Amino acid sequence: GKKYILSKAFSGQANDDNFQLVEFDLPDELKEGEVLCQAVYLSVDPYMRLFPNTEGSPVIGEQLAEVIKTRNGEFPLATLVLTKAGWQSHFISNGEGLNPIRFDLGATPISYTLGALGMPGATAYFGLKKCDPKPNEIICVSAAAGAVGSLVGQLAKIQGLTVIGFVGSEDKLNWCKELGFDHVFNYKSSNFGEALSQVAPNGVDIYFDNVGGDYYHTIINKHMRKGGRVLVCGSIQTYQDKDTRKYDATNVSVLMNELSIYGFMCYSYYEQWPIAFTEMNKLIQEGRLKVKEQVYTGFENMKEAFLGLFKGDNVGKAVVKTVNS
Ligand code: NDP
Numbered sequence: 655g656k657k658y659i660l661s662k663a664f665s666g667q668a669n670d671d672n673f674q675l676v677e678f679d680l681p682d683e684l685k686e687g688e689v690l691c692q693a694v695y696l697s698v699d700p701y702m703r704l705f706p707n708t709e710g711s712p713v714i715g716e717q718l719a720e721v722i723k724t725r726n727g728e729f730p731l732a733t734l735v736l737t738k739a740g741w742q743s744h745f746i747s748n749g750e751g752l753n754p755i756r757f758d759l760g761a762t763p764i765s766y767t768l769g770a771l772g773m774p775g776a777t778a779y780f781g782l783k784k785c786d787p788k789p790n791e792i793i794c795v796s797a798a799a800g801a802v803g804s805l806v807g808q809l810a811k812i813q814g815l816t817v818i819g820f821v822g823s824e825d826k827l828n829w830c831k832e833l834g835f836d837h838v839f840n841y842k843s844s845n846f847g848e849a850l851s852q853v854a855p856n857g858v859d860i861y862f863d864n865v866g867g868d869y870y871h872t873i874i875n876k877h878m879r880k881g882g883r884v885l886v887c888g889s890i891q892t893y894q895d896k897d898t899r900k901y902d903a904t905n906v907s908v909l910m911n912e913l914s915i916y917g918f919m920c921y922s923y924y925e926q927w928p929i930a931f932t933e934m935n936k937l938i939q940e941g942r943l944k945v946k947e948q949v950y951t952g953f954e955n956m957k958e959a960f961l962g963l964f965k966g967d968n969v970g971k972a973v974v975k976t977v978n979s
């Protein structure tokens with residue numbers, strides 16, 4: 655098997671030096687109760703930069719794996735499981751932490767269980783719900799062409815909101831327009847504050863924040879309507895920063911405008927995920943919810959796929975498909 659270990663703890667911007675690809679032997683025989691799994695799709699997500707990664711251990715992460723050898727009756731051959739086995743092409747498990755897919759996928763591709771019908775999908779669905787969206791309200795979403803953002807915008811459109819999205823490239827901008835977002839801006843070629851003032855001169859009702867940093871502070875300070883809600887979903891702009899405390903005025907605006915700022919953790923809703931996925935899968939099959947994946951092929955591309963998240967390389971959900979690995 656192959657695995658990526660964290661060869662050097664993250665500090666500041668993650669780069670090639672943080673990762674090392676190593677090969678390891680797998681035992682010839684399994685013990686009673688064990689299964690051998692092979693990664694089929696691995697997920698790369700921004701949180702992997704943020705959460706503790708121990709030097710020398712496989713980099714943390716979720717994958718969709720197939721049982722390719724088994725001595726455990728609960729997991730017959732060819733069972734597909736979702737599991738947090740980290741960046742490994744193969745691993746042996748006693749069955750603990752192996753989760754079969756908990757809803758009917760139908761004709762939907764299995765890789766979506768890491769994206770629209772997985773952790774990012776649950777984030778979009780329950781995060782938006784937490785914002786208490788109402789028809790005709792205005793929602794602003796950052797990283798709008800990403801795994802979470804693209805779903806947030808589409809779900810908000812379905813619920814009758816006006817959607818404003820910010821993205822980092824023209825391709826992403828065009829895709830979000832195809833998805834029916836009302837206003838989309840490339841923050842690299844326009845000033846997002848000015849753009850927002852133009853299309854929402856009275857401010858927005860909801861800010862679904864995937865980016866943090868400048869966005870978070872500028873939007874809360876200058877672009878929220880009274881009674882507005884802000885969901886702190888992600889803060890990718892600051893994950894690689896050493897100094898994240900440069901703004902203090904924001905709280906004044908929170909106070910004056912009686913804003914509600916919600917912290918959000920998708921796993922708090924874990925028991926309800928299958929309900930969300932059943933609903934979203936129906937929308938996908940009806941063609942009302944569009945999904946894009948950025949598929950990297952080959953286990954050795956894990957690093958590139960992950961580092962790409964911080965450069966904006968991905969449109970939609972970034973996954974790695976492992977072939978012959
Ligand atoms: P994405 O698919 O959106 O990928 C990350 C995107 O972020 C990039 O493509 C890029 O898009 C944008 N980006 C990267 N660096 C910067 C930067 N410095 N400034 C502005 N934009 C940047 O990732 P996900 O959809 O998986 O995650 C989106 C956010 O949601 C992340 O912050 C993540 O941590 C968070 N999250 C939170 C969860 C929770 O439970 N709270 C669960 C899942 C995700 P662009 O080219 O448009 O800049």
